[in-house]
Amino acid sequence: MRKSAVVRRALKLAAAALLAAAFVASAPETALTQTDTPPVDLTGPIEPRNCVPCHASIGAAKAPGLIFSHASHLTVECSACHVATPHRDGKTTRPTMQTCFSCHGLVHGPSGLIASGDCRDCHTKDFTLRPASHVKDWKAKPHAVASKGNVNGCLLCHEPKKDCDECHAREKPEIGPMPSVYLRSVPIKPEEPSVLIDVDEPVTVGQCVFCHADINGIKPGRIIFTHDTHLKRAYKCATCHPKFPHQPQGTLLNAMQDCYRCHGLVHSDKGEVAPEKCDACHPKEFQLVPVNHTKKFLSGGHRDRARNEPTYCSMCHRSSACVKCHNGGVKMADGRTSRKVIPADHRKAQWRTDHGGKYLAQEGLCAVCHESASCTKCHQTTMPHPSNWLAAHSKQNGSLGKDCNVCHKDRRTCQECHHQDVRSVELVRENCVKCHPEMRTEPATKIKNAPLAEHAVHFDVAKKKGKPYLCSECHVGFGFSEVHVTSQLSGPHDLRACYDCHGALDVNRLQIAPWPGSELCRRCHTDLKI
Incomplete structure (x- = not known):
């Protein structure tokens, strides 16, 4: 191949590359992220963008007796038929028959009939064509x-x-004589200031009142309800309506479980937030028993739902309703006699010890069978603890200490609060005996509470060291010493903390504290043969 041919070919390839690059550079950028739903203009032009956020399917009409589909009218502007804002003040304004006849039955010159004017093309066979206003003697006066x-x-x-x-x-x-033809006319929709709502924003009453002038206008039958009662309490709409109620797939209605976030809730000493009596929210004629409560459901078929969704059952049922049947010997809806139901883990020996921790970790379904009375048989403390317990339990003056130990084996949370005022004080008798009077005992080795004895034996260390210890020298936090690890081998004492000083040498190779090794143990345990 000649050199000139090679050059020409290279130039062609370079030109093609430059052309491709220019095309890519000039290509419009495409949106990579999905945008939010644009605000709906309630008084603006009647356009699909203002309809589809609530009406995903605007195909067939729902009006009885009418044969209609938006699909066959897609070439016509929406405003040609909708000459007024469709939703306003709790009413829906639909196109009138006069609007339809702007096209139907109209012959447009050589183009012929624009749309059929035959009644049966738009009305079902069972629809009564004669208007209700046309009474029996209509043709007279x-x-x-x-x-x-x-x-x-x-x-x-x-x-x-x-x-x-x-x-x-x-x-x-x-x-x-009568006019020879029907005179077609379409009213012009007046321009109004825009009323915009953003369906992606938290629900507020301002998003509703344009279409629902009477937001208390709940149809009677299922519930007794007014928004007014809830608005007077300054409840936020978004509390009950986490999403804009009118969605493309339909209207989102609140489930009864949503109501029970307040109804029946006892808020400490404030009492019941809202009533939970059935007749407070349901009329007398309302059937309270759900349709899914069949014989099969009531006779054991409810087990899985009760286990997976206990809040569904607890809306109406208390544990006494469950226990009565679960204790056995009760005739069920299908005629069989119930057997005693005891969960498998309740039969294990360690259940009495473990159940408190599971309750605190919210791992169990205690409330399905048990009420507070079940707890108070063993626990003196109010169970479950009321919301003001942290502030109120101090009034017990420590009388419930042993009861607390049943569940709260790790006392770090308690100690952090109880020792807040002495976090950096000196480890001397007068700083401890106010709360721990047994620490007055002398010699300190006779104190039966091992942790208290450990501290009390150091009260007089200033006589040898010249100054007392500070609590913060050993305690990073007041739950345990900084090296504490519970061990069956170490017993009540964690000797690793002791040997940080006893028998250890300082930087000058001088002994920090006497009694290394077993000598320290024999100071108190004189019966030890070690």
Whole structure:
């Protein structure tokens, strides 16, 4: 291949590359992220963008007796039929028949009939075509009064010559011939200031009142409810409506479980937040028993739902309702006799010790069978603890200490609070005996409480060291010493903390504290043969 041919080929490839690069550079950028739903303009032009956030499917009409689909009208602007804001003040404004006849039955020059004017093309067979206003003697005086001054509406259905003029010729009323055609007219939607709502924002009453002027207008039957009662308590709409209620897939209605976040809730000494009595929210004729509570459901079929969704059951049932049947010997809905139900883990020996921890960790379903009375048989302390327990338990003056130890084996949380005022004080008798009077005992080796004895034996260390110890020298936090590890081998004492000083040498290779090794143990345990 000649050199000139190679050069020409290289130039062509370079030109192609530059052209491709220019095309890519000039290509419009595409959106990589999905944008939020644009605000809905309630008074703006009637356009799909203002409808689809709530109406995902706007195909067939739901009006009875009407055969209609938006799909067959896609070439027509929405505002050609919707001459008024569709939703306002709790009412839905639909296009009238006069609006339909702007196209239906209209012959447009050589183009012919724009849309069918045949009644049965738009109305079902069972639909009564005669208007309700056309009473039995309508053709006499009533129709004359109704059409006086405006006969144009009559021509929607009636042919002037056949239906009007022939009769008028016989009856000879003092009127002239009827107009030959129906005069089509479409009102112009007046311009209004925009009323925008953002369906992605938290729900507020401002998003609702334009369409629902009476937000208390709940249809009677299932519930007794008014928004007014809740608004007076300054509840936020988003508390009950976490999402905008009107969604493309339909209207989101609150479930009964949503109501029970407040109804029946006892808020400490404030009492019941909202009533939980059935007749407070349901009318007398309402059937309270859910339709899914069949014989099978009541006779054991509810087990899985009760286990997986206990809040569903607890809305209506207390544990006494469960226990009565679960204790056995009760005739069930299907005629069988119930057997005693005891969970498998409750049969294990360690259950009495372990159940408190599971309750605190919210790992169990205690409330399904047990009420507070079940706890107080063993626990003197109020169970479960009320919300003000941290502030109120100090009034017990330590009388419930042993009871606390049943569940709270790790005392770090308690100690951090109880020792807050002595975090950096000196380890001397007067700083301890106020709360621990047994630490007055002398010699300190006779104190039966091992942890208290450990501290008390150091009260007089200032006589040898020249200054007392500070609590913060050993304690990073007041739950345990900084090296504490519970061990069956170490018993009540964690000797590793002791040997940090006893028998250890300081930087000058001088002994920090006497009694290394077993000598320290024999100081108190004189019976030890070590």
